[in-house]
Amino acid sequence: MARPKLSKLNPMDFTKMTPARQAKIEAAPAKALPPTDSYKPNQLANALHPEIQYLKVSKIVEHGKDAKSYWLEPNAEKGTTALAWFSAGQYLSISLEIGNIKLSRPYSLSSSPRESMEGHYMLTIKRVKDGLASNYILDNWKVGTEVTASEPLGVFTYEPLRDADTVIGIAGGSGITPFRSLAKAIADGDEDANLILLYGSRTLDDAIFQEEFKALEKSCDKFKLVNVLSDETDATCEKGFITAELIKKYAPEGNYSLFLCGPQAMYEFVDKEIATLGLRRKFVRHELFGEYFNPSKEADYPANVAPEFKVTVRIAGNETTITAPADTSLLRSLEANGIAAPAHCRSGECGWCHSRLVSGEVYTPKSVDGRREADLIYGYIHPCCAFPLSDVTIEVPPVRK
């Protein structure tokens, strides 16, 4: 018998049915299958990994004049009835519309997983000079504000198989948020690690969660806080910056992991210090929200790049041309021009912004280039970490929801 062409094969057209299968098919009731989301495993998968979560601000806690914590509860009217589980250190990507700019920003969860099971996430936002999204949230979110968020994402989490028993957390500015989550998760017994937190701030007043951390230190012998103040002296704190010497002073004998979360300037300083410690690469972890990269500071950034270029964007069948500064990521330039593009981590890691470079040339800093080899071969880029080096045309997928 001639074999049917592959393209015409239908796996449901059995030519040699076993009698047992034939009997089962004949005995089956002639009714439609239940919808796929009625199956328990699918319900569990959707609860753990909802593509979108509709939330509502339920409480606001102020930390001095420049930072606030927002409690977010499920917005049942919009269809979210429970919060997705997360690991300490993960973030939510928050969708925002500011004037004609549609954008998303990742914010680390400052609440512990246990607190989310009790009904709320917490995001802690600090005012940043010229910061668009953070300052918008601080000035506009009120109790009752509706918030659209992704599922919890990110890999800045404690993994006992990879990380050492003791984590030295290095935090600066709003980079303290994942460490509050981790410290609470350790105290709750949900993470089995020791955390020594070196928390850099200008003054003690600038350090948030201070009282909570002090109370945690008393109740949990696996957590220790060390404030490091750059601009004032306090007998209970270290003075200066987080140097290799300071890390060695508090590090345990043997292995330890370093987890860093803070502003770019902190990484630039601390990374040089860490390089002198001779730690294995797997023991040094960064949380990177890296779109504020200044590409011209990179050693391999080409010389004499023009200040701006034309960027033609193809998205959902439309084509738009914008002017984009060379020192700004393509993603930020799209958003500044009111073009909504998919993004979560904004640091080259998640691949959510994955787009095709149709023509032209871009620069991607090595430390945030999370593309696969196939992306490089077939011309894909991550606009969150790509900076134009010429006029370019890119094909961007539409925002999924």
Ligand code: FES
């Ligand atoms: S937004 Fe995650 S890789 Fe670009």
